Amino acid sequence: MALGLAELGYRIGILDADIWGFSIPKILGMQAKVSASGTTDQWKIDPLKIQFGDGSISVVSMGFLSQDPTSAIMWRGLVLNRAFQHFIEDVDWSDIDYLLIDMPPGTGDIQMGLSRMLPQAQVIIVTTPSDAANEVAIRMLDMAQRGNLSVLGFIENMAYFLCDHGQRYEIFGKSGLDSSMATKDIEVLARIPISKANSDLNLNDMRAKWTSNDPDHSVEVMRKFAKQLTTEIAPIQEMSGCTSRIEQLLKKIELDKKE
Numbered sequence: 001m002a003l004g005l006a007e008l009g010y011r012i013g014i015l016d017a018d019i020w021g022f023s024i025p026k027i028l029g030m031q032a033k034v035s036a037s038g039t040t041d042q043w044k045i046d047p048l049k050i051q052f053g054d055g056s057i058s059v060v061s062m063g064f065l066s067q068d069p070t071s072a073i074m075w076r077g078l079v080l081n082r083a084f085q086h087f088i089e090d091v092d093w094s095d096i097d098y099l100l101i102d103m104p105p106g107t108g109d110i111q112m113g114l115s116r117m118l119p120q121a122q123v124i125i126v127t128t129p130s131d132a133a134n135e136v137a138i139r140m141l142d143m144a145q146r147g148n149l150s151v152l153g154f155i156e157n158m159a160y161f162l163c164d165h166g167q168r169y170e171i172f173g174k175s176g177l178d179s180s181m182a183t184k185d186i187e188v189l190a191r192i193p194i195s196k197a198n199s200d201l202n203l204n205d206m207r208a209k210w211t212s213n214d215p216d217h218s219v220e221v222m223r224k225f226a227k228q229l230t231t232e233i234a235p236i237q238e239m240s241g242c243t244s245r246i247e248q249l250l251k252k253i254e255l256d257k258k259e
Contacts, residue, residue: 014099024063025064107139107143123152127156154188161194
């Protein structure tokens with residue numbers, strides 16, 4: 001998603017909120033350590049930045065702070081929430097258009113902390129086609145709505161495999177998510193296929209996939225979704241005007257009515 005948005009010229013921030021199981025540094029091939037700048041009482045963590053297309057991607061993760069990436073981080077709820085708060089409040093996110101927060105699985109402390117720290121956050125729930133995964137995704141939807149967070153919809157990952165001769169195989173079965181969400185007014189925004197492009201764990205390889213004249217099918221799907229996100233699903237809003245503030249208030253009132 002970050003690559004698709006950056007390709008369109010947007011400045012993207014990624015907050016790796018999976019404190020225990022951080023993976024963004026590995027996926028993007030980033031190994032440097034973050035630094036801080038500013039005065040003693042107004043210092044900010046500077047996220048690591050890479051350029052892509054006409055845009056950029058700024059990243060902060062525990063992977064940039066951990067001394068040994070193979071050692072387990074054994075923190076409980078209060079410390080986890082404090083680390084998450086630092087990543088939100090003490091990182092210089094000023095130079096971005098979208099902030100993508102990669103949440104840990106489940107409905108735990110960090111998810112509940114998000115609803116308190118960023119009440120205007122919009123949620124996209126990522127799942128897979130199996131019935132067990134769908135049940136977890138529906139619980140995530142319930143948690144988000146109880147926290148008065150706006151849910152944009154679902155993304156279904158590993159939805160199918162498209163072989164070289166064009167045949168489509170639903171390896172994990174046909175999803176029942178559409179029928180499950182029919183009464184909840186929540187839709188599946190995109191279905192991402194299983195793809196070698198999605199398994200490459202080096203940014204240079206991923207760049208090659210995205211800039212190829214014959215792009216992988218999964219890249220085409222994500223490219224289309226990134227454009228829809230910026231034009232239809234979650235376009236950038238100017239928050240300084242009263243109109244956008246009223247719009248946010250109306251969304252909250254609508255969620256409260258559903259409660």
